[in-house]
Amino acid sequence: MIALTVFNHAGGAGKTSLTRDVGYELARSGLRTLLIDLDPQANLTGWLGVTGVTRPSTVYPVAVEGLPLPGPLRVHGLDLIPAHVSLALAEGQMMGRVGAQSRLHRALQDVREHYDVALIDSPPSLGQLAILGALAADRMIVPVPTRQKGLDALPGLQEAFGEYREVRPDLTVAVYVPTFYDARRLHDREVLADLQAHLSPLATPVPQREAVWLDSTAQGAPVGVYAPGSPVHRDIIAVTRDIAREVGLPFEVRA
Ligand SMILES: Nc1ncnc2c1ncn2[C@@H]1O[C@H](COP(=O)(O)OP(=O)(O)OP(=O)(O)O)[C@@H](O)[C@H]1O
Numbered sequence: 001m002i003a004l005t006v007f008n009h010a011g012g013a014g015k016t017s018l019t020r021d022v023g024y025e026l027a028r029s030g031l032r033t034l035l036i037d038l039d040p041q042a043n044l045t046g047w048l049g050v051t052g053v054t055r056p057s058t059v060y061p062v063a064v065e066g067l068p069l070p071g072p073l074r075v076h077g078l079d080l081i082p083a084h085v086s087l088a089l090a091e092g093q094m095m096g097r098v099g100a101q102s103r104l105h106r107a108l109q110d111v112r113e114h115y116d117v118a119l120i121d122s123p124p125s126l127g128q129l130a131i132l133g134a135l136a137a138d139r140m141i142v143p144v145p146t147r148q149k150g151l152d153a154l155p156g157l158q159e160a161f162g163e164y165r166e167v168r169p170d171l172t173v174a175v176y177v178p179t180f181y182d183a184r185r186l187h188d189r190e191v192l193a194d195l196q197a198h199l200s201p202l203a204t205p206v207p208q209r210e211a212v213w214l215d216s217t218a219q220g221a222p223v224g225v226y227a228p229g230s231p232v233h234r235d236i237i238a239v240t241r242d243i244a245r246e247v248g249l250p251f252e253v254r255a
């Protein structure tokens, strides 16, 4: 199993969308896939159509009590450790407890034989839950919007990764993923050129396309379920292929 954490402390970078849809495509190709929602906003959970989550089924008992991972939910061919707004309480509980931030990393060791890949969706912060996710990763996937705010987040990201490497010296970024790319806009083209000059490896940009992304979240289904064969679905397959190649996962698209 390889653990991949989708990370950017900046909000609205495309973390949750990538986690859900790349996760779904990896599972559809036959890989045993675990998704973990580390964000008390619980977007990943909701956008997979899951409701009625209680705190014991989230990573809360792992982070706060050092317990093993709870049994996952099964949804759209994926295993999911969901989130709930009360997961936010873990932030305070973890503070000042030596080793708490490494507990998800340890808990994942127990399920290594059960999965080919674990994808972890981070909250938009550099708080305790974000650190928990980062330290659990074998590699990081970093979505970066092709906007000024994408560039503005990079120095803070590098600083945070430097700190995480004090605990996990082997932690590397597998791939940066340009998101919300609008090729008609000069600004986006300039930012993409900047990313290409400074970040490596860089995935194929994920184009900005409104309707299907928004509708699929409202429907609680991955794009591959909600709109198979759509342009957005093709975008997702392209970025999944890039990510799989960078992390050495076999990915074969099934029609
Ligand atoms: N390529 C795209 N084109 C248009 N809209 C998109 C695209 N990708 C994601 N979205 C939409 O943009 C919004 C933000 O994306 P998302 O929630 O995945 O980002 P995030 O980094 O997880 O945000 P947060 O920091 O709040 O967790 C969502 O409403 C999502 O449906």
Ligand SMILES: [Mg+2]
Binding pocket: 015, 016, 017, 039, 043, 121, 122, 123
């Ligand atoms: Mg999110």
